[in-house]
Amino acid sequence: MSEARRPLISGNWKMNHNHFEAIQTIQKLAYALNAEDYDHVDVSVHPPYTDLRSVQTVIQADDIPVALGAQNCHWEASGAFTGEVSTSMLAKLDVTYVIVGHSERRELFGETDSEVNRKANAVLAAGMTPIVCMGETLEERQAGAAESKVAGQVQGSLAGIAPEVVAELVLAYEPIWAIGTGETATPADAQQMCGHIRSLVADGWGAAAADGVRIQYGGSVKPGNAPELMGQPDIDGALVGGAALVADDFARIVNFRLYQA
Ligand code: PGA
Numbered sequence: 492m493s494e495a496r497r498p499l500i501s502g503n504w505k506m507n508h509n510h511f512e513a514i515q516t517i518q519k520l521a522y523a524l525n526a527e528d529y530d531h532v533d534v535s536v537h538p539p540y541t542d543l544r545s546v547q548t549v550i551q552a553d554d555i556p557v558a559l560g561a562q563n564c565h566w567e568a569s570g571a572f573t574g575e576v577s578t579s580m581l582a583k584l585d586v587t588y589v590i591v592g593h594s595e596r597r598e599l600f601g602e603t604d605s606e607v608n609r610k611a612n613a614v615l616a617a618g619m620t621p622i623v624c625m626g627e628t629l630e631e632r633q634a635g636a637a638e639s640k641v642a643g644q645v646q647g648s649l650a651g652i653a654p655e656v657v658a659e660l661v662l663a664y665e666p667i668w669a670i671g672t673g674e675t676a677t678p679a680d681a682q683q684m685c686g687h688i689r690s691l692v693a694d695g696w697g698a699a700a701a702d703g704v705r706i707q708y709g710g711s712v713k714p715g716n717a718p719e720l721m722g723q724p725d726i727d728g729a730l731v732g733g734a735a736l737v738a739d740d741f742a743r744i745v746n747f748r749l750y751q752a
Contacts, residue, residue, distance in 0.1 A: 496705050498721065499661055499728035500745045501535040501560060501622060502735025503590060503709075504542075513542035514549055519738035521555045524745060533728075534745055535560040535588045536735070540576055543584050551585070558587035560622070563596060566609035578617035589614045590622045590730075592648055594667045597624075604647025611648060615656060622661040622707070622730065623648050625688070629668035637666075638687055645691045654696040658703030663730040664688055669710025671732060675720075681708045682723035689725050714743035718750040 508516060517536060524534075537560035538546050547559055565575035581589060591614060592607035607623065614621040625644035627637040641664070649657060664684050666676050676684070685706045693701035708720050709730030720726055734740040743750070 495702065496727045497533055498531070499533045499535065499588075499705055499707060500741075500747075501537060501588065501590075501663075501707065501728065501730050502741050503537045503560075503562060503593070503730055503732050504539065504735060505562070505595070505732060506539060507736055508538060508542060510542045510545040513538045514545050516736070516738055517546050517549050517555065517557070518553075520557065520742060521549075521553055523738050523742035526556075528742075528746055529556045531748060532745060533558065537562050537588070537590055543581070543586065547584050559585055560588040560590065561586050562590050562593065564589050564591070564610055564614060566606070566613040568613075578613045578619065582617040582619055586619055588620050588622050588661065590624060590663075592624045592644070594624060594626055594665055594670060598667065604644055605650075607644075607648040608650050608652075611652065611660075615652070620659065620661060622663050624663045624665055624709070624730070626665040626667050626670075626710070632666065632668065637684065641684060641688060642691055645688060646695060649692075649695070652696075654700040657692060657696045657700040661705045661707060661728070662688060662692075663707040663709050665709035665730060667710075671711070673711050675711045675713075675716050676708070678716075678719045678723055681720055682725055685723065685725035712744060714740055714750070717744045717747040718752070721747045722751055 535558040561581045564578050591610040596602040611621040627640040631640050689701050705727040707728040707730045708726045712729045712731045
């Protein structure tokens with residue numbers, strides 16, 4: 492983590508918590524964190540679509556300094572796209588961050604880099620910040636193809652986005668073999684790939700973009716491993732799945748600084 496980049500700790504709730512459970516979780520999180528816990532870190536929660544309005548209402552009513560996030564979106568503004576949600580609908584709910592290209596979307600729902608690129612552009616056009624995800628499978632890592640896979644994802648997902656906009660983006664490196672498995676990349680492996688991603692951004696968009704862009708690590712981040720992961724120079728935050736469902740665990744990850752050696 493660099494002092495210049497403010498870390499972003501994001502909780503991706505995936506397809507968990509109905510809107511009643513979502514209200515309880517955001518309230519518990521608010522109780523578990525103090526005002527000063529937010530001094531050095533940005534925090535976002537990404538509930539399912541059906542919970543967004545409820546969580547937004549609690550955040551506003553209680554003045555909780557947690558940003559609202561979404562897990563996905565469609566790239567078209569409106570129209571005959573049954574089951575989809577547009578970025579203007581999300582922006583209207585005061586959503587700040589939208590995850591695009593999560594590996595579960597890519598692997599289970601066939602999302603391509605060019606679709607991820609269209610989504611990222613739609614999120615930006617609606618005045619929100621995309622969290623653009625990338626990462627390799629275990630087979631790709633074992634075959635020595637992890638870096639080239641991630642390079643293709645960076646280039647494809649960010650194609651055509653202006654350097655000054657890339658500087659404000661959030662990228663998330665999530666090795667697929669570490670998601671929901673209890674396996675975490677070692678801090679050294681995670682740092683190595685996040686450094687690689689930053690150098691790809693420098694090559695494609697220049698040094699200022701590479702300096703500004705925030706790169707999260709995701710994949711079995713827990714209270715116990717967050718301090719060391721967050722201590723790496725090119726890791727600027729965490730995208731947390733399972734541990735984000737339990738407010739106290741997520742609060743301890745947000746407070747990683749207190750547990751750093
Ligand atoms: P996990 O999920 O923390 O449960 O591994 C991370 C993610 O998919 O964002």
